[in-house]
Amino acid sequence: MSSLLEVFQPSADPLGSQWLSALVAVIPIVCMLVTLGALRWKAHIAGAVSWALAFVVAILAFKMPVMMAVSSSFQGFVYGLFPIVWILLMAIWMYQVTVISGRFEDLRNTFFLISDDPRVLGLLIAFCFGGLLEALAGFGAPVAIAAAMLVAVGFSPIRAALIALLANTVPVAFGAVGLPVIQAAEVGDFKNVLSISPITGQLTAMLCLVVPFLLLAVMDGKKGVKECWPFGLVVGVTFGIVKWIVSATPLFNLTELVAAVVSVAVAIAFTRVWKPKGDAEIVARIGRPVDPELETETAKTEAADTSNLTGNKIFMAIVPYLMVIVVFSLAAVPAIKGFLKKLDVSFRWPGLSELMVMKGEETKESAHQVFTFAWASTPGILLALVAILTALVYKVSIKDAFKELWVNVKKMKFAMLTIGAVVALAYVMGDSGQTLALGTFIAGAGAIYPFLAPVLGWIGTYVTGSDTSANILFSGLQSEVGQQIGGGTATLTVDGMRQLLVGSNAAGGVVGKMISPQSLAIASSAIGLAGSESAILRRIIAWSFVLLFLLCLLAGLMSTPVLSWLIPPMLG
Numbered sequence: 001m002s003s004l005l006e007v008f009q010p011s012a013d014p015l016g017s018q019w020l021s022a023l024v025a026v027i028p029i030v031c032m033l034v035t036l037g038a039l040r041w042k043a044h045i046a047g048a049v050s051w052a053l054a055f056v057v058a059i060l061a062f063k064m065p066v067m068m069a070v071s072s073s074f075q076g077f078v079y080g081l082f083p084i085v086w087i088l089l090m091a092i093w094m095y096q097v098t099v100i101s102g103r104f105e106d107l108r109n110t111f112f113l114i115s116d117d118p119r120v121l122g123l124l125i126a127f128c129f130g131g132l133l134e135a136l137a138g139f140g141a142p143v144a145i146a147a148a149m150l151v152a153v154g155f156s157p158i159r160a161a162l163i164a165l166l167a168n169t170v171p172v173a174f175g176a177v178g179l180p181v182i183q184a185a186e187v188g189d190f191k192n193v194l195s196i197s198p199i200t201g202q203l204t205a206m207l208c209l210v211v212p213f214l215l216l217a218v219m220d221g222k223k224g225v226k227e228c229w230p231f232g233l234v235v236g237v238t239f240g241i242v243k244w245i246v247s248a249t250p251l252f253n254l255t256e257l258v259a260a261v262v263s264v265a266v267a268i269a270f271t272r273v274w275k276p277k278g279d280a281e282i283v284a285r286i287g288r289p290v291d292p293e294l295e296t297e298t299a300k301t302e303a304a305d306t307s308n309l310t311g312n313k314i315f316m317a318i319v320p321y322l323m324v325i326v327v328f329s330l331a332a333v334p335a336i337k338g339f340l341k342k343l344d345v346s347f348r349w350p351g352l353s354e355l356m357v358m359k360g361e362e363t364k365e366s367a368h369q370v371f372t373f374a375w376a377s378t379p380g381i382l383l384a385l386v387a388i389l390t391a392l393v394y395k396v397s398i399k400d401a402f403k404e405l406w407v408n409v410k411k412m413k414f415a416m417l418t419i420g421a422v423v424a425l426a427y428v429m430g431d432s433g434q435t436l437a438l439g440t441f442i443a444g445a446g447a448i449y450p451f452l453a454p455v456l457g458w459i460g461t462y463v464t465g466s467d468t469s470a471n472i473l474f475s476g477l478q479s480e481v482g483q484q485i486g487g488g489t490a491t492l493t494v495d496g497m498r499q500l501l502v503g504s505n506a507a508g509g510v511v512g513k514m515i516s517p518q519s520l521a522i523a524s525s526a527i528g529l530a531g532s533e534s535a536i537l538r539r540i541i542a543w544s545f546v547l548l549f550l551l552c553l554l555a556g557l558m559s560t561p562v563l564s565w566l567i568p569p570m571l572g
Contacts, residue, residue: 008354082373111124118286161524169510180468180506187471187479422516495570
């Protein structure tokens with residue numbers, strides 16, 4: 001039988017020792033971290049080398065047929081380009097149309113009507129507005145748009161990228177209209193998403209008490225925290241409370257949308273009674289280069305001029321983002337959503353027709369056997385529509401608009417290669433069993449496992465760049481582990497433990513998003529510094545570990561009498 005047609009079922013322990021199988025499986029991940037962070041390689045080179053290692057490990061250690069490994073890698077690369085790069089490109093295009101029209105300057109000045117302190121604006125743009133974009137689009141669009149907007153406000157490029165990535169942690173689990181938690185519940189074999197979403201909402205809501213202060217520290221060090229902590233507290237508490245409440249209701253898929261809108265309203269109201277105690281040097285500090293090798297000069301931005309702003313100018317400045325809300329909200333209507341999905345094209349992917357995976361006690365076909373060309377149902381086509389509508393409203397010629405699109409394509413060529421290579425790595429690791437080996441090894445921790453459950457989500461999102469993918473990879477395993485260890489505790493039932501572990505997986509994924517090579521490539525492209533991924537990674541990886549530790553502690557305590565009362569009843 002040809003290797004192309006050979007039945008292949010991934011094994012979690014192909015080497016006969018679980019720790020050894022996991023050790024070999026982790027090699028590509030370590031390679032990515034070392035080459036990108038320590039050796040400072042270009043992201044597309046680090047991604048390609050890490051994929052090559054994953055490919056070799058898949059064949060030699062995990063016994064994956066060569067042609068199947070080739071096919072899996074190629075499908076991953078294609079998926080990286082479409083829909084991920086497609087969505088990113090359309091998001092940046094929409095933003096650039098506002099820039100070439102001249103209307104973005106009005107939007108920038110509008111921000112300064114709210115506050116003349118760029119640190120306040122930074123929280124509003126990255127944390128609140130970014131959360132709104134994540135709720136609607138996801139797939140890196142919030143990082144791309146927020147980072148570009150922060151540069152326009154006066155932040156140095158690397159600083160803007162760090163802020164956008166760090167802020168994008170909180171809303172990820174309920175991004176793209178709740179898709180990650182929906183997938184977590186489905187793969188974890190829960191009939192009702194509300195058995196899972198409250199736990200994920202509670203864990204990520206806790207991060208809202210921390211992330212705004214980290215953002216202020218990244219923006220302006222100790223001065224930023226000291227002078228703006230009341231605003232950070234109000235924004236974080238408001239966002240967190242709304243997340244906590246809405247995630248436990250039938251409107252769970254709108255968690256981030258509602259949280260973002262309410263927090264913006266409360267934040268703006270708060271600025272009417274509170275002003276930060278800043279000084280004249282704020283602009284100089286936030287514009288100072290973070291990495292002098294990459295940022296050759298201090299960021300320059302013109303002083304905001306709000307004197308000529310009229311109601312009409314303000315409205316026209318926010319029109320693109322109002323259209324984003326309207327278009328994406330309409331696309332979420334079940335009838336329209338179903339119609340768009342019917343327009344997608346699906347076909348069996350050559351070379352993966354005999355790839356099998358284990359789900360519980362059953363052996364099933366891998367989802368990668370079928371590839372869906374989701375040209376109509378992904379956010380990319382919706383963002384493209386908004387970009388074209390924006391050009392029409394702003395009277396930008398279609399020729400000039402598409403010329404700007406081509407300019408962005410050329411600018412992003414290395415980011416495209418990076419994303420393609422990283423997703424190829426994720427696919428071959430997942431299809432060969434490498435990811436499963438890592439998950440199974442960690443799941444063997446026994447009674448202390450709830451303290452480690454978020455780590456699987458973190459690993460999954462780091463590798464794939466997507467919390468949704470991390471949940472697809474590990475929610476089934478998390479549910480099975482919960483079945484095994486749940487009965488051994490007097491605190492939680494089997495169902496309660498399953499709920500906790502699957503919910504923790506979705507929460508853990510959000511803090512892996514900021515260091516994913518895919519996210520780093522998106523951020524570096526948005527700030528116009530292609531190749532800055534390693535510089536960004538070195539400065540943000542510590543925050544990822546800190547937040548992961550916090551999530552692990554909270555998840556572990558929820559398995560004990562201290563916080564077990566937070567686990568909702570199982571819904572059938």
